[in-house]
Amino acid sequence: MNSNLKCSCSAHASMQPVALAEALLAVHCTDCGGMVMAMDDWRAWKAVDPAREPHAIDDDVIEVFDATSVRHCPECDRLMQRLRVSAGPDFRIDRCIACQNLWFDQGEWRALVSRGLAGRLDELLSDGWQRRLQTEEVREVRLAALRRRYGNDCIDELDRIRAWLDTQPHRDELLALLRAD
Known part of the structure; x- marks a missing residue:
C-alpha cells in the first residue's frame, strides 16, 4: 500500500x-x-x-x-x-x-x-x-407494508403456516387444496 x-x-x-x-x-x-x-x-x-x-x-x-x-x-x-x-x-x-x-x-x-x-x-x-442484500431490503419493506395493512397477528400466522407447509412432503397438493373453492 x-x-x-x-x-x-x-x-x-x-x-x-x-x-x-x-x-x-x-x-x-x-x-x-x-x-x-x-x-x-x-x-x-x-x-x-x-x-x-x-x-x-x-x-x-x-x-x-x-x-x-x-x-x-x-x-x-x-x-x-x-x-x-x-x-x-x-x-x-x-x-x-x-x-x-x-x-x-x-x-x-x-x-x-x-x-x-x-x-x-x-x-x-x-x-x-x-443483489442478495437488495432482495432482502425489498422483502423487508414489503413485509412491513403487509404488517401495517393486515396486522402483525395475521402475518405471524401466515409465517407459521408457511413454515409448516415447508415441512410437508405434498406441499403443492396442500396449497392446491387451499386455493380450491
Missing part, C-alpha cells in the same frame, strides 16, 4: 501505515480516522491461509461513522463505489474499481472484524452479495 497518500477529508492529512492484522497493512488518516487498504494486499494476506481471520475485537459497542457522500480514491482520485455490508441502514464500504482500494470510514474495519466479515471481503464485495 502506498504510504504517500493524502486523505480527501478537510484536513488533507498525510496517511500513516497501520496494521489491521498480522501482516496486513493499510494507511490511516489520523484526522478523520478513515483507512485505505489495497485488495491485492488483502488477497495476498488471505492466500497464506484461506481460513485466516483478523483477531476478534472485544468491544461491546463499535461506533461506525459512515460518510454519506461519495469519496474520491486517495490514490487515483476517481469516485469510489459504495457497497453495502448488510441490509438496512447499516454502513457501506467504498471501493475504487480502478485501483481496487477499499476505504473504511472510522469504525468500519472493526465492525467487519466483529461480524466475522473481514475475512470474506471478496464475497462481501461481489455482485451476488449485493
